[in-house]
Amino acid sequence: MASIIKAMQQDQQHTAQPFDLIVVGAGIIGLATAYRALEQGLKVMVIERNSRPVGASIQNFGHACFTGQADELQAMVAKSREGWASASKDAGFWAAQPGTLIPATSEVEMSVLEEFADHRGVEQVTLLSPGEVEQRLGHNHLKPVGGALLPLDMRVNPREAAPKLAQWLEAQGVIFQWNTTLRSTADGVVDTSRGQWEAQRVVVCPGVNLSYLMPEIAQAEQVRSCTLSMALVERPEHIASDFCMLSGTSLARYDGFSAMASVPELRRELQQREPELVECIANLMVTAIPEGLLVGDSHDYHDSPTPFIEESIATLLQNKAAAYLGVKGLRVKQRWQGTYADSPATNLVIHRPDQKTLVAVVASGIGMTLSFGLAAHILSEC
Ligand SMILES: Cc1cc2nc3c(=O)[nH]c(=O)nc-3n(C[C@H](O)[C@H](O)[C@H](O)COP(=O)(O)OP(=O)(O)OC[C@H]3O[C@@H](n4cnc5c(N)ncnc54)[C@H](O)[C@@H]3O)c2cc1C
Incomplete structure (x- = not known):
């Protein structure tokens, strides 16, 4: 009972707090965005439907394949390399450059x-x-x-990186609403399975779940x-x-x-x-x-x-x-x-359904590689 009351008090407290940014999805794209936002001194909440990262971000090779990406993506991957290096130092997970x-x-x-x-x-x-x-x-x-x-390519352990980054962000004051599913969002208000929150900006990073969360965008981008x-x-x-x-x-x-x-x-x-x-x-x-x-x-x-x-x-x-x-x-x-x-049509799905909402999905097997560079781009766009 005490824990239920505490959870309700926490929920009320969070409702009362204005967030600068709400990030939906605690995969590497959402977490990298939260990391970059924290660097900028923003007050951030992360909403995740599971109780820990279990999506594509832990299922992969942990290979940041910077060099093999297209010439046009080299500026983004350079930022990503720098982000992986600093996040791994801050959050204490393994990141190496064995080649x-x-x-x-x-x-x-x-x-x-x-x-x-x-x-x-x-x-x-x-x-x-x-x-x-x-x-x-x-x-x-x-x-x-x-x-x-x-x-110049980098390696991380995918089973360690996202979970440790989430833990570290939480310790720095980023609010995590685990086991919470986003139903819809518009104009800075997120409607979830645990109630509503509001922020100046909302970034939605649902990975493959874009298809059921925002089917119109998924269909338009052939996801x-x-x-x-x-x-x-x-x-x-x-x-x-x-x-x-x-x-x-x-x-x-x-x-x-x-x-x-x-x-x-x-x-x-x-x-x-x-x-x-x-x-x-x-x-x-x-x-x-x-x-x-x-x-x-x-x-x-x-x-x-x-x-x-x-x-x-x-x-x-x-x-x-x-x-x-x-x-x-x-x-x-x-x-x-x-x-x-x-998507056969694009590597990156970036949509702005309204002034306060940005949806970002890597639509190719290169999300670990792009993550921190994409996160910087997301924050500059929204
Ligand atoms: C087998 C495999 C190998 C790969 N190899 C590489 C590689 O070597 N190098 C590389 O760069 N990339 C690789 N990738 C791709 C990379 O893993 C993905 O591009 C990247 O992890 C995508 O990150 P994400 O945060 O978008 O998705 P995810 O990690 O799937 O995270 C999305 C999160 O959003 C949450 N979510 C979704 N909908 C909602 C909702 N409505 N409410 C709340 N939360 C929600 C999900 O629960 C999930 O935690 C590989 C992928 C796989 C599967």
């Missing part, structure tokens, strides 16, 4: 990397010899023709769900504890690489060499976290995806990753189907 390794297993893959190195310069792309790739892989079974290291097959596997001893690797499929996928002249040829090669990876729209990559290696992923697009993980796809990704890692098999500790918002 992204991209082994080239064919001459065409190497051509793409060489073109990319020419385009971006040595500060962003270090070309590697076959021996240097083997040294970084910790084995000599792959027989790479060369490779590259992207030294759909993308589901991905993921696994946590035991890390073989020879693989570094901060390991981070992309593959040829990643070169065909990320906008920065895929703008290179040899990519159409790479796509033809992948179709011939590994049609099963092309079929499941794979972006084969591996990152290390303390619990093991994160291995994925495939892509499937639907407005209402089924929850089932296709075992043949999960096994395919696992076996392909094992070949890169120089082992016969990998012991799987966990599997899950990740989900993020996607």
